[in-house]
Amino acid sequence: GESVGLHLPTLSVQEGDNSIINCAYSNSASDYFIWYKQESGKGPQFIIDIRSNMDKRQGQRVTVLLNKTVKHLSLQIAATQPGDSAVYFCAEIKDSSYKLIFGSGTRLLVRP
Amino acid sequence: GAVVSQHPSWVICKSGTSVKIECRSLDFQATTMFWYRQFPKQSLMLMATSNEGSKATYEQGVEKDKFLINHASLTLSTLTVTSAHPEDSSFYICSAKSGRKSETQYFGPGTRLLVL
Numbered sequence: 001g002e003s004v005g006l007h008l009p010t011l012s013v014q015e016g017d018n019s020i021i022n023c024a025y026s027n028s029a030s031d032y033f034i035w036y037k038q039e040s041g042k043g044p045q046f047i048i049d050i051r052s053n054m055d056k057r058q059g060q061r062v063t064v065l066l067n068k069t070v071k072h073l074s075l076q077i078a079a080t081q082p083g084d085s086a087v088y089f090c091a092e093i094k095d096s097s098y099k100l101i102f103g104s105g106t107r108l109l110v111r112p
Numbered sequence: 113g114a115v116v117s118q119h120p121s122w123v124i125c126k127s128g129t130s131v132k133i134e135c136r137s138l139d140f141q142a143t144t145m146f147w148y149r150q151f152p153k154q155s156l157m158l159m160a161t162s163n164e165g166s167k168a169t170y171e172q173g174v175e176k177d178k179f180l181i182n183h184a185s186l187t188l189s190t191l192t193v194t195s196a197h198p199e200d201s202s203f204y205i206c207s208a209k210s211g212r213k214s215e216t217q218y219f220g221p222g223t224r225l226l227v228l
Contacts, residue, residue, distance in 0.1 A: 008153050032215050043116075043205050043219035044156065089155060093215055098144070100207075100217060102155045 008087060010107040019077040019110075023090035023103045028071060030092040034100070035064060035075045037086045044089060047075070077108075085110045114140050116208050118220035125196055126228055133191045133223045135206030141186035142208035146217065147179075150203040162189045196227040 013019045025033065031052040036044035050057045050064045050073075057064050063076040073090050090103040115138040125131050135145055144163050148156040160170045160181050168181035180192040189208075193200055203224050207217040 036219075041203075041222070041224070043118075043207075043222045045219070046216075049215075097161065098209065098215055098217075099146070099158055099161065100156075101158070104155050 008105050008107045010109060012109045012111060013080050014111050015082060016079055019075075019080045019084070019108060021075045021077075021088050021106045021108065023073040023075075023106075025071050025073055025090065025092045025103065026101065027092060027094040028068070030094040030101075032093040033064070033066060033073055034091045034093075035062075035073075036089045036091060036102075037084075038089060038105075039086045047088075080108075080110050082110045082112060084108060114138075114208075114210065114216075114218040116142075116206065116218045116220040118204075118206060118223050120223060121221065122224040122226075124226045124228065127197055128195055130192055130194045131196055131225060133193075133204055133206075133225075135189045135191070135208065135220055137187045137208045137210075137218070140208075140210045140218075142189075142210060143186065144209050145183060145189040146207045146209075147181060147189075147191050148205045148207070150205060150222075156205060159191075193225065196225070198227045201225055201227045 034049040035047040038044045048059045048064050061078045065074045087105045087107050089105045091100045117136045119134045147159045150156045159174045160168045162168045162181045162183040164183045170176045183189040203222050205222040207219045209217045
């Protein structure tokens with residue numbers, strides 16, 4: 001089943017530093033992965049996606065890395081800003097049902 | 113970009129009553145909508161998949177008679193929590209996707225339900 005945690009791991013970074021948020025996904029057959037940002041009391045916001053035939057994809061200030069060998073996904077945020085403070089979730093789509101399976105999430109705190 | 117709205121944004125109700133939550137795609141037709149539930153400090157848990165004009169598909173452990181889903185049109189899906197109890201208090205989020213082969217889901221802002 002989906003991963004559920006009672007406590008969100010927290011990453012605290014200094015404003016201006018780079019952030020790296022990690023995620024382990026569950027299904028080796030998954031072929032599409034997405035990173036979402038969720039601010040308190042709001043729905044998830046799409047950040048960046050990557051397909052399984054790629055190992056890296058870059059966006060504006062964000063980079064997603066995919067390591068299929070160890071089923072690991074990471075999100076890198078360059079020059080982290082206070083507005084980046086939120087909970088970040090990775091999600092995978094594993095089949096043609098297009099159901100999203102969410103990871104447990106990481107809280108990013110940006111210190112001014 | 114594609115916009116999904118939810119109504120109400122928050123609701124407080126007494127135990128035993130039913131609550132209806134609406135999910136609308138404002139500028140696109142949604143062939144499929146998904147309903148999630150999120151408890152504090154936890155991840156989103158998929159409850160059910162709703163396809164326009166057909167019965168919803170529920171995830172294991174989700175009671176279909178308690179969480180009634182209706183996807184009557186290509187822009188509206190509703191989730192009704194029947195006979196709500198305090199343990200149903202949660203953040204309910206919907207998402208919508210536009211094409212049958214589209215992977216992109218657009219999320220609503222969520223509805224916070226508090227059952228007293």
